[in-house]
Amino acid sequence: MEKRKLGYVALEKPIRHGWFREVVITRKVERYRYKAAIMEVYAKMQTYHWGKTKADAQEQWDEATRGFYIHRNLPTLSKRQFNKLSQKAQGLCTPFQFRHEKSHKLITRFYVRIPKGVYKIKFSRAYVTHSRIVDPEIESELDWIDSQLLKPGYYEAEQVLNRYHWDHKFDNYLRFKKENKQVKQTLRNLKHYSADQLIKEDVSWEIN
Incomplete structure (x- = not known):
């Protein structure tokens, strides 16, 4: 916004x-x-x-x-x-x-x-x-938000939802259902943590 x-x-x-x-x-x-x-x-x-x-x-x-x-x-x-x-x-x-x-x-x-x-x-x-006006502080914050998706759990959820939500082929649908179960379990585990706890954790730049 x-x-x-x-x-x-x-x-x-x-x-x-x-x-x-x-x-x-x-x-x-x-x-x-x-x-x-x-x-x-x-x-x-x-x-x-x-x-x-x-x-x-x-x-x-x-x-x-x-x-x-x-x-x-x-x-x-x-x-x-x-x-x-x-x-x-x-x-x-x-x-x-x-x-x-x-x-x-x-x-x-x-x-x-x-x-x-x-x-x-x-x-x-x-x-x-016309050229879009760029605010360095907003761009920096958006980059930080993107980096959070590299945390274990977040990265897997983002990959599954972006790769398969549009694909209606049956084999990919079955694969999505299987991986989606893992994502849902990961998200359920994350509910035990507060937002402050998640933010204070170190960002892992390794993609598992």
């Missing part, structure tokens, strides 16, 4: 940083009475994909297309995004379902139906215009 509050500072000179392949709204949108609904839907879209080169940006776009997140050059909307639209804007969307490639869950997304003349696809140069 404190790190986010620091914010950003504008650079005197923007730095070139790759390309965007993006959807942009054209002036023809002014011709339509439901312009407000079109702009409302557009504001909810992920309208660009970034890459170091034009080819990289195109590859990111193609990958999103294969994953059903882009249809006929228009990004689709998630159910959460759709629910935040007004009734008129929702009228420009059509639901469809597909199975996720990894989890195999049935996912609902929404095609966007706006006139072709209202938008176009283009590549544009990307720039870094």
Whole structure:
């Protein structure tokens, strides 16, 4: 939270940083009475994909297309995004379902139906215009917190939870269940210590 509050500072000179392949709204949108609904839907879209080169940006776009997140050059909307639209804007969307490639869950997304003349696809140069403000004291404290994860028990818990929570393959799931039992037992043992006792212990930099 404190790190986010620091914010950003504008650079005197923007730095070139790759390309965007993006959807942009054209002036023809002014011709339509439901312009407000079109702009409302557009504001909810992920309208660009970034890459170091034009080819990289195109590859990111193609990958999103294969994953059903882009249809006929228009990004689709998630159910959460759709629910935040007004009734008129929702009228420009059509639901469809597909199975996720990894989890195999049935996912609902929404095609966007706006006139072709209202938008176009283009590549544009990307720039870094701001730099994050860094507080050395906060960075030092975050490094100290990370070092605590190297203690016996903490390190194993962090590794198990980060490695397997996203993986739905059955063999990894079984391995996770087995290791998770060990982690839970370790966490139960740690409950017998107060926070002050844990903090005062020497940090072990050896990974068991």
